[in-house]
Amino acid sequence: MGDKPLEFLSVSQFAERIGVAERSLSKYQLPEPDAVIGDKARRQTRGWLPETVDAWNAKRPGRGNWRNAKR
Structure with a gap:
């Protein structure tokens, strides 16, 4: 039982x-x-691993580049 539980980021995080x-x-369009x-x-709560957020953020188009994103 000594393992630390996984920690997920909320929408606000x-x-x-x-x-x-x-x-x-x-x-x-979130991952x-x-x-x-x-x-x-009932209402579901979503959670993301920090690594998932970081990988998604590194690949998303920058400000003003959304038109050049894959369609």
């Missing part, structure tokens, strides 16, 4: 990590979450 407002995330807590009948 995701936004903070990439330097945008939380409400701005709804405009992005699939690494964890989902709850069921579809």
